Amino acid sequence: MTTFKALVISEAPEKHYAKTITTRQISDLPAGEVLVKVHYSGLNYKDALSSVGNRGVTKSYPHTPGIDAAGVVEESQHPDFQNGMNVIVTSYDLGMNTSGGLAQYIRVPASWVVPLPESMSLKEAMIFGTAGLTAGMGVSLLENHGLKPQNGKVLVTGATGGVGIMAIGILAKLGYQVVAVTGKPEATDFLLKAGAIEVLSREALDDQSGRPVLKSQYAGVIDTVGGNILATALKSLNYGAAAAICGLVASPNFQTSVFPFILRGNAIFGIDSAECPMEIRSKIWQKLASAWKPNNLEDLVTEIPLEDVPQQLEKMLQGGAWGKTLVRL
Numbered sequence: 001m002t003t004f005k006a007l008v009i010s011e012a013p014e015k016h017y018a019k020t021i022t023t024r025q026i027s028d029l030p031a032g033e034v035l036v037k038v039h040y041s042g043l044n045y046k047d048a049l050s051s052v053g054n055r056g057v058t059k060s061y062p063h064t065p066g067i068d069a070a071g072v073v074e075e076s077q078h079p080d081f082q083n084g085m086n087v088i089v090t091s092y093d094l095g096m097n098t099s100g101g102l103a104q105y106i107r108v109p110a111s112w113v114v115p116l117p118e119s120m121s122l123k124e125a126m127i128f129g130t131a132g133l134t135a136g137m138g139v140s141l142l143e144n145h146g147l148k149p150q151n152g153k154v155l156v157t158g159a160t161g162g163v164g165i166m167a168i169g170i171l172a173k174l175g176y177q178v179v180a181v182t183g184k185p186e187a188t189d190f191l192l193k194a195g196a197i198e199v200l201s202r203e204a205l206d207d208q209s210g211r212p213v214l215k216s217q218y219a220g221v222i223d224t225v226g227g228n229i230l231a232t233a234l235k236s237l238n239y240g241a242a243a244a245i246c247g248l249v250a251s252p253n254f255q256t257s258v259f260p261f262i263l264r265g266n267a268i269f270g271i272d273s274a275e276c277p278m279e280i281r282s283k284i285w286q287k288l289a290s291a292w293k294p295n296n297l298e299d300l301v302t303e304i305p306l307e308d309v310p311q312q313l314e315k316m317l318q319g320g321a322w323g324k325t326l327v328r329l
């Protein structure tokens with residue numbers, strides 16, 4: 001019987017959750033049409049939440065998290081996928097209530113599987129991961145709304161996070177002037193090398209004036225944090241510009257008024273990468289594999305073995321991680 005290594009989160013006394021690298025069996029995996037031998041995974045904030053018992057992400061334990069995986073098909077009951085094919089699986093229910101990618105094997109429905117685009121390696125796919133897909137969806141929403149490099153600066157919040165750093169890389173590759181917002185002044189050089197032209201502190205985006213709108217400064221915003229940073233960014237948009245929002249690390253709530261919308265014709269677009277339809281998902285992956293692939297992609301990532309994942313998840317929960325974390329299986 002084939003066994004494999006996996007991160008397993010289990011409930012321990014006093015609402016504590018233990019993270020251990022465990023040997024599991026293929027027969028433990030859920031039913032599904034495609035068995036994938038995972039070569040790389042990557043870390044996302046949702047994995048960190050799953051690792052500490054967040055019931056909004058994972059309902060029952062023991063559980064293997066990991067919303068991202070890239071690898072090779074080892075068994076398939078679906079005509080679209082043959083043994084030996086390179087594939088990407090991200091989001092849907094992977095790593096939430098379905099055994100996830102922080103393991104050497106996953107078994108999933110064929111409808112979750114994306115063939116790896118040509119000119120993208122398995123490693124590159126997981127440097128992007130859900131963070132890259134999410135950032136790509138944000139860029140796509142803003143460009144469909146009319147954003148162009150000549151419109152002006154684009155703000156990216158939570159800049160050193162996975163989504164933030166991917167948004168900076170993609171926007172810079174497309175010729176945008178990116179302004180990064182971070183809580184880590186020591187990451188300034190890293191963010192400038194990633195492609196930002198300017199780095200602001202979180203405090204610079206924490207307007208407490210009560211004014212309905214502020215000076216117009218940004219042609220677009222990709223927000224990963226919510227809260228007052230998002231509220232301030234919205235008040236600072238240029239006429240007709242939009243924000244694409246995906247996250248809540250600062251707060252799920254933000255206070256706004258109708259004024260940015262009725263005085264400046266601004267818009268907010270929500271990003272949901274988890275249930276993103278396959279047609280859109282495939283198009284974004286194709287772009288990430290070609291015109292949107294940052295030249296410095298490998299500089300945006302730290303590669304770690306599965307054994308180092310528990311420690312890195314803790315760091316993410318404390319907001320201390322830098323850039324994207326790639327996991328080698």
Ligand SMILES: NC(=O)c1ccc[n+]([C@@H]2O[C@H](COP(=O)([O-])OP(=O)(O)OC[C@H]3O[C@@H](n4cnc5c(N)ncnc54)[C@H](OP(=O)(O)O)[C@@H]3O)[C@@H](O)[C@H]2O)c1
Nearest residue numbers: 045158159160161162163182183246247248249250273319
């Ligand atoms: N909707 C979707 O489809 C989707 C997909 C992926 C992720 N998300 C969400 O997007 C968010 C970011 O995900 P991620 O994977 O990029 O997470 P991550 O790698 O942990 O990065 C989050 C970043 O947010 C900043 N941050 C942390 N605590 C903060 C606070 N209290 N106030 C303001 N900023 C803070 C930090 O960057 P700085 O220190 O540089 O500020 C941190 O590196 C999460 O809320 C996640 O759930 C949503």
